[in-house]
Amino acid sequence: MIRSSKTESTLKEPIPWKLNRCRIVHPENQSLIDDGLAVYFKAPYSYTKLPTLELHVHSGRAIIASLLTSLSTIPLLRPAEPGEFTKQALLGGRLDLTQVEGLHDLIEADTEVQRIWALEGALGTTRSKYDDLRQKVIHCLAQVEALIDFGEGEEIEEAKIEATSLLEQLKEHLNDHRRGELVRSGIRMAIFGPPNAGKSSLFNYFANRDASIVTSIPGTTRDVLELTLDIGGLPIIVADTAGLRETEDIVESIGVERGMQTAKGADVKLCVLPLPDVLDPSSTPDKTIINIPEAVAPLLTQDSHILLNKSDLVPSINMTTVSIKNVPGLDLTGRVWAGSVSNGTGMAAFTESFSSSIKISLGIETGSGGADARIHAPLITRERHRVHLEAACRFLEAFLSYGPDDVVFAAEELRYAAQAIGRVTGDILADDILDAVFRDFCIGK
Numbered sequence: 001m002i003r004s005s006k007t008e009s010t011l012k013e014p015i016p017w018k019l020n021r022c023r024i025v026h027p028e029n030q031s032l033i034d035d036g037l038a039v040y041f042k043a044p045y046s047y048t049k050l051p052t053l054e055l056h057v058h059s060g061r062a063i064i065a066s067l068l069t070s071l072s073t074i075p076l077l078r079p080a081e082p083g084e085f086t087k088q089a090l091l092g093g094r095l096d097l098t099q100v101e102g103l104h105d106l107i108e109a110d111t112e113v114q115r116i117w118a119l120e121g122a123l124g125t126t127r128s129k130y131d132d133l134r135q136k137v138i139h140c141l142a143q144v145e146a147l148i149d150f151g152e153g154e155e156i157e158e159a160k161i162e163a164t165s166l167l168e169q170l171k172e173h174l175n176d177h178r179r180g181e182l183v184r185s186g187i188r189m190a191i192f193g194p195p196n197a198g199k200s201s202l203f204n205y206f207a208n209r210d211a212s213i214v215t216s217i218p219g220t221t222r223d224v225l226e227l228t229l230d231i232g233g234l235p236i237i238v239a240d241t242a243g244l245r246e247t248e249d250i251v252e253s254i255g256v257e258r259g260m261q262t263a264k265g266a267d268v269k270l271c272v273l274p275l276p277d278v279l280d281p282s283s284t285p286d287k288t289i290i291n292i293p294e295a296v297a298p299l300l301t302q303d304s305h306i307l308l309n310k311s312d313l314v315p316s317i318n319m320t321t322v323s324i325k326n327v328p329g330l331d332l333t334g335r336v337w338a339g340s341v342s343n344g345t346g347m348a349a350f351t352e353s354f355s356s357s358i359k360i361s362l363g364i365e366t367g368s369g370g371a372d373a374r375i376h377a378p379l380i381t382r383e384r385h386r387v388h389l390e391a392a393c394r395f396l397e398a399f400l401s402y403g404p405d406d407v408v409f410a411a412e413e414l415r416y417a418a419q420a421i422g423r424v425t426g427d428i429l430a431d432d433i434l435d436a437v438f439r440d441f442c443i444g445k
């Protein structure tokens with residue numbers, strides 16, 4: 001509930017920041033609603049910086065209905081809009097826009113990495129990074145403005161050295177392979193391979209339920225099936241695709257084509273191959289040699305992953321040295337595993353190593369996983385941030401292109417650069433940004 005403006009109250013002020021046990025009664029007829037608790041947050045030390053009273057009642061539907069009805073009899077009191085408390089916190093300066101977005105992501109986080117990154121945003125790591133950058137641009141601007149009033153044109157060089165370093169920092173920050181956006185919105189992973197390799201079985205293994213039809217008739221999966229899963233703390237949108245093979249069947253060939261497109265566009269490519277079919281006879285106990293089926297080879301790239309499935313059907317093989325015989329130059333060292341989806345052999349190790357490999361290849365984690373693995377933060381988690389930061393880069397570049405006689409124009413570019421960064425944190429707020437940020441907030445936050 002939000003109180004629209006100041007109302008006079010005859011009640012005495014509760015002790016602030018203390019959980020007070022109290023009888024909650026109807027404001028007019030004093031009838032008892034519940035035996036509950038109340039906390040009073042005295043302004044400005046509340047989330048919204050406004051005086052806030054929090055009532056803790058038993059969660060029964062009738063209690064809440066009765067409470068809300070009785071509260072609505074109090075003049076000027078009305079239910080809050082979705083995100084209104086947080087919006088108030090933003091307008092009161094308690095939070096900046098990146099913290100609001102982080103908070104929203106935190107509420108929405110489904111997986112561990114999403115939670116960790118959202119928390120960084122909510123606690124203000126992103127904010128301080130951009131505040132700092134903006135301050136540095138403003139420092140450059142101050143130097144240049146001093147020149148306009150008093151200086152010699154030569155001294156612009158000093159501001160240019162600073163601006164060059166800021167531009168480099170920004171560019172490096174932007175060159176993040178969009179991993180922030182990927183983790184926020186889900187990493188697209190395609191499971192592909194020849195028919196009957198065990199793709200759908202693997203999809204079901206990941207899903208831990210029978211989400212995809214598994215049969216021994218090749219060509220059963222005709223379309224692309226998708227499911228969002230938590231794999232090693234990452235939100236992964238897994239797509240099970242039709243087996244890649246030459247086919248006369250029109251419907252199946254559409255499925256094959258779609259599967260190929262899905263695999264090409266995926267952030268993570270996981271190829272499943274049936275080990276008995278692809279194991280080259282020249283393999284030795286020291287070295288495993290595999291042959292990639294012709295229809296699959298064009299989809300394999302240097303960042304692909306391979307699971308050699310149905311290991312239960314072959315004698316044990318050596319996975320430390322694996323080479324691909326028929327695709328010269330393709331080196332997937334460390335990204336080829338063997339296992340059996342149907343009896344579970346090697347699957348736990350595969351899942352762990354695979355998710356860690358994804359984290360490293362997407363630059364989410366440094367090192368080789370394990371305890372010393374570090375997750376990079378803060379990151380650009382939204383296109384909105386990227387647009388403004390790219391604009392800031394362009395303004396800095398424009399600034400650098402001016403000669404010593406154009407200080408007035410040069411200063412203008414720095415001012416724009418600072419404004420662009422300010423738009424990320426919300427120092428410069430526009431109604432359309434606010435609407436976009438709060439549109440999908442839940443009620444009561």
Ligand code: GDP
Pocket residue numbers: 194195196197198199200201202213214215216218219220221243309310311312313339340341342343
């Ligand atoms: P897809 O065509 O690649 O999606 O393959 P499916 O998941 O439909 O599996 C094809 C057949 O292989 C089914 O009969 C599965 O039960 C079987 N299969 C899947 N994984 C294994 C495995 O690890 N070992 C053995 N022996 N059979 C498997």
Ligand code: ZN
Pocket residue numbers: 199200201213220221240241242243
């Ligand atoms: Zn399938």
